[in-house]
Amino acid sequence: MNNDLFANSLYVIRQNWGLVLFLLAFIFWGTLLVFAFLKKTAPRQFSDSELIALALGGWPLPALLVSLLIIFLRIVLPYTPALILALAVALAGAGWAIRVVWRKITFAFLPPVLFFLVFVFLRLGFAAETILPSYFDSAEHYRIIQVILDSQRGINFAWPTNAYYHLGYHFIIAAINLITRAAVGQTMLLFGQIVLAAIPMPLWFLIHRATESKTAAIFGVILAAFGWFMPAHAVNWGKYPALLSLLLIQFTLGVLALKHRGLLVLSAIVSIFIHTRAAILFGACGAAWIASDLWMRQPSMRRVMLAALTLAMLATLTLYIGGNPILDPILKPYWIWITLLTGLLAGSVSPSFPRLTFFPVAVMLFMLIGLFIPATSNLTLLDRPLVEITLFLPLAFLGGLGATRLPKFAVIALAVVIVAHAALTYDFSPSDCCQLVTRDDATALDWMGRHLPADARVGISSANLNFDAYGRPMLAAGVDAGIWVAPLTGRLSVPLPDSADFTSQPTRDLLCGQQVTYIYIGSKAQSFDPNVFETIQTWYDVIFSLPNAKIIQVINCNVQ
Amino acid sequence: MQKRYSMIGGAIAALLLAAFFVIRGFLGKSTEFQSQNVARIALCDDSDEDLCVISFGKNGADGMVIAFQLPRADYPAFQAIATNKGVENIYPCEAVASAPMIVYCTGAATPLGESLAIEIRAIEGNILIARGDFTLMALMVASSSSSFNAVIAADEKIIAPTPTPGAGYPNP
Numbered sequence: 001m002n003n004d005l006f007a008n009s010l011y012v013i014r015q016n017w018g019l020v021l022f023l024l025a026f027i028f029w030g031t032l033l034v035f036a037f038l039k040k041t042a043p044r045q046f047s048d049s050e051l052i053a054l055a056l057g058g059w060p061l062p063a064l065l066v067s068l069l070i071i072f073l074r075i076v077l078p079y080t081p082a083l084i085l086a087l088a089v090a091l092a093g094a095g096w097a098i099r100v101v102w103r104k105i106t107f108a109f110l111p112p113v114l115f116f117l118v119f120v121f122l123r124l125g126f127a128a129e130t131i132l133p134s135y136f137d138s139a140e141h142y143r144i145i146q147v148i149l150d151s152q153r154g155i156n157f158a159w160p161t162n163a164y165y166h167l168g169y170h171f172i173i174a175a176i177n178l179i180t181r182a183a184v185g186q187t188m189l190l191f192g193q194i195v196l197a198a199i200p201m202p203l204w205f206l207i208h209r210a211t212e213s214k215t216a217a218i219f220g221v222i223l224a225a226f227g228w229f230m231p232a233h234a235v236n237w238g239k240y241p242a243l244l245s246l247l248l249i250q251f252t253l254g255v256l257a258l259k260h261r262g263l264l265v266l267s268a269i270v271s272i273f274i275h276t277r278a279a280i281l282f283g284a285c286g287a288a289w290i291a292s293d294l295w296m297r298q299p300s301m302r303r304v305m306l307a308a309l310t311l312a313m314l315a316t317l318t319l320y321i322g323g324n325p326i327l328d329p330i331l332k333p334y335w336i337w338i339t340l341l342t343g344l345l346a347g348s349v350s351p352s353f354p355r356l357t358f359f360p361v362a363v364m365l366f367m368l369i370g371l372f373i374p375a376t377s378n379l380t381l382l383d384r385p386l387v388e389i390t391l392f393l394p395l396a397f398l399g400g401l402g403a404t405r406l407p408k409f410a411v412i413a414l415a416v417v418i419v420a421h422a423a424l425t426y427d428f429s430p431s432d433c434c435q436l437v438t439r440d441d442a443t444a445l446d447w448m449g450r451h452l453p454a455d456a457r458v459g460i461s462s463a464n465l466n467f468d469a470y471g472r473p474m475l476a477a478g479v480d481a482g483i484w485v486a487p488l489t490g491r492l493s494v495p496l497p498d499s500a501d502f503t504s505q506p507t508r509d510l511l512c513g514q515q516v517t518y519i520y521i522g523s524k525a526q527s528f529d530p531n532v533f534e535t536i537q538t539w540y541d542v543i544f545s546l547p548n549a550k551i552i553q554v555i556n557c558n559v560q
Numbered sequence: 561m562q563k564r565y566s567m568i569g570g571a572i573a574a575l576l577l578a579a580f581f582v583i584r585g586f587l588g589k590s591t592e593f594q595s596q597n598v599a600r601i602a603l604c605d606d607s608d609e610d611l612c613v614i615s616f617g618k619n620g621a622d623g624m625v626i627a628f629q630l631p632r633a634d635y636p637a638f639q640a641i642a643t644n645k646g647v648e649n650i651y652p653c654e655a656v657a658s659a660p661m662i663v664y665c666t667g668a669a670t671p672l673g674e675s676l677a678i679e680i681r682a683i684e685g686n687i688l689i690a691r692g693d694f695t696l697m698a699l700m701v702a703s704s705s706s707s708f709n710a711v712i713a714a715d716e717k718i719i720a721p722t723p724t725p726g727a728g729y730p731n732p
Contacts, residue, residue: 546617
């Protein structure tokens with residue numbers, strides 16, 4: 001496992017060095033701006049390593065603002081003036097930031113940056129074998145980005161979704177693509193990996209603030225990066241907005257320590273614009289902070305009882321979730337010795353950091369409770385994937401606190417073991433579960449975009465998926481590369497059950513009734529069976545065929 | 561203090577220098593290809609170091625498609641010329657917009673079981689870049705497993721129309 005990791009990363013950098021450099025420059029631009037702002041406004045006791053680590057979580061804030069500016073300018077101005085104006089604003093911002101930090105910056109800013117760059121290198125290898133971003137979520141993100149990109153000078157500008165939907169991530173990718181003209185899928189892939197690399201960095205600030213120990217801060221960062229296979233696995237699900245919001249959620253919590261109200265509000269709003277459920281996570285953190293405050297005010301005996309009660313509730317909920325087939329996967333990344341180690345370390349330092357150990361435990365408890373609270377008729381406050389992705393954060397924070405209990409050499413040894421465990425156990429390559437698009441699919445979809453009539457209606461394979469505690473299904477989720485028909489070709493796709501029997505007359509009637517003129521067949525386990533279409537040549541014609549992708553034309557609908 | 565600034569300046573200069581050499585290394589693989597260095601085309605499963613064939617397929621009733629994987633992003637635009645029993649067919653090629661490292665070429669179908677010599681020629685200057693020999697045994701390879709077929713047979717036979725996925729997911 002991971003034998004080709006370095007080679008893959010080098011390959012990705014070699015093939016995409018221009019885009020990778022641009023993305024890093026864009027991210028460092030945002031980081032520099034936030035760092036300069038923090039440096040200018042934060043009290044002096046904050047070190048450069050803390051501030052830069054926090055800024056590595058805050059860069060999406062200026063990144064989104066400048067992206068919105070670019071999109072807006074592109075709507076009202078032609079391409080070149082819009083680009084020049086946006087570049088001027090970006091350069092002016094960078095100039096201001098450099099002036100603020102000039103002669104005030106110390107070498108302390110380098111370690112978090114170097115950690116981040118190492119993480120970037122390790123994460124980029126994921127993109128080596130990936131044709132398009134994973135899973136069906138990515139196809140919808142791609143479609144929204146494409147709608148934003150297709151808006152020409154306001155004439156055709158339309159809100160990319162029918163209902164409210166968070167668009168922060170999509171505006172950022174669209175703006176990057178307006179500048180670089182790179183393939184949208186490749187930008188999504190590489191940007192996602194770099195975001196993933198940045199996610200552990202703000203913990204440096206949070207843990208260092210709490211413990212004043214650089215060793216503990218680094219240990220927390222290592223835990224967040226390599227302790228569990230989440231959040232890294234989330235890129236296989238295309239959960240890019242959720243991952244991006246994790247950066248700003250941490251940044252917002254960090255800004256709380258700086259007591260900068262304006263930045264706090266702005267950061268919270270932008271987090272929610274990037275991922276709506278960030279509001280619920282903020283709510284969980286707020287409730288946990290209030291609970292921990294109330295808890296601290298209790299007499300010591302009652303505190304012990306309340307802490308025991310909280311842990312008992314967490315354990316009960318964990319056991320209940322473990323017995324629920326839909327929610328059970330939440331715990332899968334965390335049923336390992338590293339979680340136990342984190343718990344033991346946290347327990348050992350709870351007398352020294354009572355509130356700071358109670359707080360993350362309460363956050364986890366409220367997050368799990370959020371899985372069961374209905375928000376709308378078909379949504380709960382939090383869903384399974386988001387909780388699964390996010391639980392590593394309170395755990396890594398607890399682990400970082402706990403590291404203060406250990407001698408330095410033991411922390412280093414543990415960190416090495418955790419990295420080795422990740423290298424031997426976790427796959428840094430894309431998971432087979434979620435790679436819907438093969439190279440044959442990409443070819444077939446491109447051919448489709450060039451040759452099918454604009455009004456073609458394409459039947460694609462789909463299935464109902466269950467994500468919430470009550471088993472309410474997400475209807476008609478795409479299960480193979482067919483989900484990319486609409487975003488890549490602009491043709492209307494019609495989801496059909498993966499179990500459809502195309503040899504039966506009712507299916508035939510339905511296809512003709514729905515005016516489904518083509519059928520797309522990918523190569524996943526739930527794709528339609530290509531062989532059945534060969535058996536009734538008066539109904540279906542195979543018009544394009546590669547080993548892993550086929551396009552079928554539905555013919556003779558008018559013939560009785 | 562002065563010494564510290566010198567050190568910071570030195571570190572940044574060293575980083576920039578390293579970045580320069582790394583970038584130069586990447587760019588060193590010149591965008592121009594060597595005309596005298598004709599590569600051998602293989603199937604990508606065997607080797608993807610150079611231009612390789614991802615798959616052969618069927619395009620309509622009597623057409624064929626050949627999908628290639630490029631070795632690098634700046635590979636020159638090309639067309640394929642396939643020769644079978646002395647008959648030469650030209651296959652114009654298109655890059656896949658969403659995955660620019662994939663290029664596919666379409667043209668006349670070739671009889672199965674016979675050898676096919678493929679030459680890749682750059683559009684600019686008609687220079688031979690790569691060549692390879694293939695024998696096509698079949699153009700359509702079913703990819704579904706038998707277990708999948710069994711699931712199909714066991715499932716319900718009536719389908720219900722469902723709307724095209726829109727704003728409802730990914731979950732907010």
